[in-house]
Amino acid sequence: MTFELQTLAQTTQFGRILGELAQPGDVICLEGDLGAGKTTLTQAVADGLGVAAESYVTSPSFAILHEYMGRLPLYHFDFYRLGDSVEVEEQGFADYFFMEGLCVIEWPALARDLLPLLHLRIRLTLVPQISPGDPPASEGPAAADHPPRRVELTGSLQLDGFTSLLADRLKTAGIL
Numbered sequence: 001m002t003f004e005l006q007t008l009a010q011t012t013q014f015g016r017i018l019g020e021l022a023q024p025g026d027v028i029c030l031e032g033d034l035g036a037g038k039t040t041l042t043q044a045v046a047d048g049l050g051v052a053a054e055s056y057v058t059s060p061s062f063a064i065l066h067e068y069m070g071r072l073p074l075y076h077f078d079f080y081r082l083g084d085s086v087e088v089e090e091q092g093f094a095d096y097f098f099m100e101g102l103c104v105i106e107w108p109a110l111a112r113d114l115l116p117l118l119h120l121r122i123r124l125t126l127v128p129q130i131s132p133g134d135p136p137a138s139e140g141p142a143a144a145d146h147p148p149r150r151v152e153l154t155g156s157l158q159l160d161g162f163t164s165l166l167a168d169r170l171k172t173a174g175i176l
Contacts, residue, residue, distance in 0.1 A: 001153040001163065003176055004127060008146035010175050011037055012044040017169045018120075018157075019048020024072055024100040026157045027116055029108035032124035037149050038106045041124070045104055046074050059106070065093065073101030080107040085114055123152040 005011045018028065018041075028045070030038040043057040049070030051057065060066040060078045068074040075096045079088060087110070088094055094114040096103055105111060108121075127148040156162045170176040 001151075001167065003151055003170065005037075005149045005151060005175065007148075008040075010173070011040060011146065011149065012047070013173045014151070014170065014175060015041045015044020016048035017166065017173065019045040019050075019070075019102075021157060021159055021162065021165060021169075022049060022072060022102040023158045024102075025098065025116075027097055027103045027105065027119035028157070029115070029119055029121045029155075030104060030106050030124065031108065031121065032149075033126070036124040036126055038124060041122070042076055042104045042106070045102070046070060046076075049074055049102065064091070065096075067101075073099075075099070075101050075103045076106075077103065077108075078106040079110045082110050085110050085112075088114060118158060119155050120157050121152075121154045125150040125152070 005014055022045070030041060032038055039057070039059040046055070046057045046068055049072055051068045051070035051074060055068050057068060057076065058066065060076055061080060064078060064082065066076045068076065077093060077096075082088055094111065097114065097116055108115070127150050129147055159165065167176060
């Protein structure tokens, strides 16, 4: 499934829906360049799980793992700074993939061979919005905007009929 998130509100709604549909043992892999919105999406997933607002979700770039309590535990990983899958395994992070919480993994490529067969892969790509005469993205008010993101979904979560349920919820939210 491929679609675009035009606004921050749509990105937030998408993440909330994922959090609401998540089941114990689900794994969501987030791929995309720096600034593509992986942590923003994870914040919205946490909201959908009922993680308390005072448990502000931040990127675990230096800690590698942050844990949050909601309807399900949220295990938020960022493997950007790890060397290889051996390091993921040696530090015990692969064990979390089979626990009763929801794992959200930023930069999951290193763990690809350790993931459960059933997992959701989300690739976020910024959609260029350049028109003749526009200032460069680093200048002016356009820099403060939330540019659209293309979302490519493959795989699934464990919920029966997940893809259909997700599509229905996205249509209701005006995203599809």
